[in-house]
Amino acid sequence: MNDYGIARDNALKLLEQYLHQENLRKHCLATEAVMRGLAKRLDQDEEMWALAGLLHDLDYNETKDDITRHGLVTAKILEEKGVRGEIIDAIKAHNAENLGITRTKPIHFAITAGETITGLIVATTLIYPDKKIKSVKPKSIVKRMGETSFARNVSRSKIMLCEKLGLALPDFVNICLNSMAEIDKDLGLV
Template sequence: MAFTREQAFQLIQDHLKSDMLVKHSLATEVIMRHLAGKLGHDVDTWGLAGLLHDLDYNETKDDMANHGLITTAVLDALDDPVSEEIKSAIRAHNAENLGLTRTSPIDLAITCAETITGLVAATALVYPDKKLASVKPKSVTKRMKEKHFAQGVNRDHIRLCEQLGFSVDDFAALSIEAMKEISDQLGL
């Protein structure tokens, strides 16, 4: 049988102990699906890579040299095969710590997608209603230039969207629209 989205969602619920990480995974998934649609790639493959990318985070948060590698091992142990494209994209989101180079569009996409989730969410939380509905692409790009805002968000990783043909403004717009689709699940 083919590995399904239901199985992937079950896996992240079993492995990720924090609600915030599950939300981060869902946000990454929906942005990846939108990017794949825009760029003409397989929407389900890109979505699964996004959903699963931090699966081993609880085990590796203090051991980033293994972040992505444990996920690969977990996925390899499943009865239903998970495509190599998904597994290598998951490793690529941690390329710096694994000594890898991001080469394919999915590698670039997973990295900029998972990174912008934090900036979009932090931008939403500044508004009185704390809702994505209030967030404009320009507010996200403005916040991006503020060094002290959401300092943990790697701006260089967001700018990888340019290698996929998106300006940061356009990528911010796509990400906000994508995350709005699951605003109930994200609580934003």
């Protein structure tokens, strides 16, 4: 076993088991890519950040009607598998507001801002005529940040947690957009 308590292959199998909706799985893959890109840029543990991103919404179906359990059910599943505590803590941190916990580490801010911006990036891509993520300019994403009626469910304040990573918004957008563009086929945005 690796240092993380779970291999990516097995993490993907868990996603297949718990998240049957295609769009949810894509969201998890997008978050994985973003986390990997952020870890690389910030000289952090890429594999650990990526696994946290990939698995962060594993209990979505089970907890969608009770947000105060979102992350806790995943924590239990992963604890039983012996997944590394830092990954589990990061997953809980993405729902810190509803769990009454505090974000303290870079990975906590990254997973929160990172998973949130995936929504804004997908929404922006889908209004491009060709719906290709590779056509999207970082500037368009930054512009949409200010249009609160656009993708109104995407929390701008969570995205702004990127500043806790020492990344200004345009820089953060750039990293996340490029990371998602690398897996454009998996995301169906080609």
